[in-house]
Amino acid sequence: MSSQPSSQPIAFQPAVEPVIATTWPVAEVLALFNLPFNDLLFRAQQVHRQHFDATEVELATLLSIKTGGCPEDCGYCPQAARYDTGVTAQKILPLATVLEAAREAKAHGATRFCMGAAWREPKDRDLEQVEEMVREVKALGLETCATLGMLGVGQAERLKDAGLDYYNHNLDTAPEFYANVISTRDYQHRLDTLGRVRGAGIKVCCGGIVGMGESRLQRAGLVAQLANLDPYPESVPVNHLVQVEGTPLHGLDPLDPLEFVRTVAVARITMPKARVRLSAGRRQMGEAVQALCFLAGANSIFYGDKLLTTGNPEVDEDQALLAKLGMHTRNTAIDARCDVTEES
Ligand code: SAM
Ligand code: DTB
Ligand code: SF4
Numbered sequence: 001m002s003s004q005p006s007s008q009p010i011a012f013q014p015a016v017e018p019v020i021a022t023t024w025p026v027a028e029v030l031a032l033f034n035l036p037f038n039d040l041l042f043r044a045q046q047v048h049r050q051h052f053d054a055t056e057v058e059l060a061t062l063l064s065i066k067t068g069g070c071p072e073d074c075g076y077c078p079q080a081a082r083y084d085t086g087v088t089a090q091k092i093l094p095l096a097t098v099l100e101a102a103r104e105a106k107a108h109g110a111t112r113f114c115m116g117a118a119w120r121e122p123k124d125r126d127l128e129q130v131e132e133m134v135r136e137v138k139a140l141g142l143e144t145c146a147t148l149g150m151l152g153v154g155q156a157e158r159l160k161d162a163g164l165d166y167y168n169h170n171l172d173t174a175p176e177f178y179a180n181v182i183s184t185r186d187y188q189h190r191l192d193t194l195g196r197v198r199g200a201g202i203k204v205c206c207g208g209i210v211g212m213g214e215s216r217l218q219r220a221g222l223v224a225q226l227a228n229l230d231p232y233p234e235s236v237p238v239n240h241l242v243q244v245e246g247t248p249l250h251g252l253d254p255l256d257p258l259e260f261v262r263t264v265a266v267a268r269i270t271m272p273k274a275r276v277r278l279s280a281g282r283r284q285m286g287e288a289v290q291a292l293c294f295l296a297g298a299n300s301i302f303y304g305d306k307l308l309t310t311g312n313p314e315v316d317e318d319q320a321l322l323a324k325l326g327m328h329t330r331n332t333a334i335d336a337r338c339d340v341t342e343e344s
Contacts, residue, residue: 024227024270030220032266037258041296044265047272048297057322058112058275058300058330060145061105064308065133066092066117066126072149074172075181075248076209076241078309079118085246087309092117092129095136102137105304108315111332113137114145114168114205116308120185121150131162138163143332145205145235150185150193156200166235167197168205174221177214181249194229205235207279210263211255212241219263227270235300236267236274240281242310257289261296268297275300283311287321294325 032040048054069089070079078085102113115133122130126148134144146159147168159167172178175187197204206229208222226236240260243250260281267276277300278293285293305314313321322329 022228023230024224026217026221026224029224029227029266029270030217032269033216033220033262037262040262040265041292044268044297045295047269048299051273052299054294054299055325055327056299056330057294057327058277059108059110059303060112060114060277060300061101061108061110061304062114062116062302062307062312063093063098063101063105064118064306065098065115065130066090066119067309068118070118070120072120072184073182074184076212076244078244078247080247083246083248085244089118092126095129095132098133099136099140102140102142106140106142108303109329110142110303111330112143112145112166114147114166114302116147116168117149118308119149121152122148122155124155127155127158131158134159134162134164138165141332147205150189151196153196156196156202160200160202164202166203166205168235168237169193169197170207170209170237170239171222171225172208173212173214174218174225176221177212177218180214181212203235204229204233205237206233207235207237207239207267207277209239209241209280210260211252211281212249213252216259219259220266223263223266223270226267232271233274235277236271237277237279237302238264238267238298239279240285242280242284242307244310257285258292260285261289261292264293264298265296277301280307280310283313287324290321291325294327300330 067090068079068087069081072080073082074080078087105113130146138144143165145166145168146164171190173181178187194204194206206226210219264276276298278298279302282290302312303318305312
């Protein structure tokens, strides 16, 4: 990966340079990873309980509004056109279909609705349709999130004006490992988009994927990158690689599940007030590992039987797991009342 400024057309120069502080040197993040497991979880629990109700979880539902046919080469992704994964390219979904899914998500208790598109970057005419979706989904009383690839000049502002609450754009892995996974855009492009999102006043949802063959040091490198964004992201999805046949990363040795739990704990300690989301890979994880992730400070999940193209636990299964753990779901109406009380 190159850390040089990109030589892309002017449209991809950052509107606002993201500030990278060194609040968390990689060595310190690695030292957290290296703690005895019980000490690490104890520290994560302490931090979690200082900032959140440790029995509360946020439910975010995903919808793929434009599936497949993507020109990028992300080695993990079933939607890249160049890999033979069985995902077929589709057109952008009609507004009515999106709204039906959003209503259903709300009826099942989700508070956030995230719309994902298999684009390198949105074209201006695509963005018009997404703006409409954002406006209408927000009008249903859901928090809105979109993940559409890289954003160019003015695009983040348009999404903000439409009412977008969060933009998801992941750093995916440590800078040193990045070139092993993706060659069609570099790390700086991602930082540029994050700078634009911040600059437009949209909350940042940014995380990564573990289990792609990276080392523990590189997992620490990813967490340090996220934690050193200033401010760090409001929302941090920690994805476990879902290995999809046909992608270059299919067939890797699976990551030790306890290493995934450690990653969640370190994210919680280094980004105390963030929503740390237990993201892709839950179906392969089993209940005990998920319970450890909640203990380690995860307080959000993707909810609904599908992620973008791959499976996620069924709604009933998740309800049963949360009930078994005595966890309750976030209520944004109550949060809003508390916010008003705090300000007055
Ligand atoms: N195309 C846009 C982009 O890449 O910015 C948005 C959609 S893309 C699918 C969103 C994120 O999903 C990726 O950055 C990656 O972190 C995650 N993702 C994709 N495939 C995955 C997989 N097989 N396992 C885990 N996470 C995955
Ligand atoms: C994120 O960090 N993970 C989600 C969401 N943001 C867009 C996507 C996971 C995708 C898993 C593979 C698939 O279903 O295609
Ligand atoms: Fe395209 Fe996003 Fe998949 Fe990369 S992760 S191939 S940009 S859909």
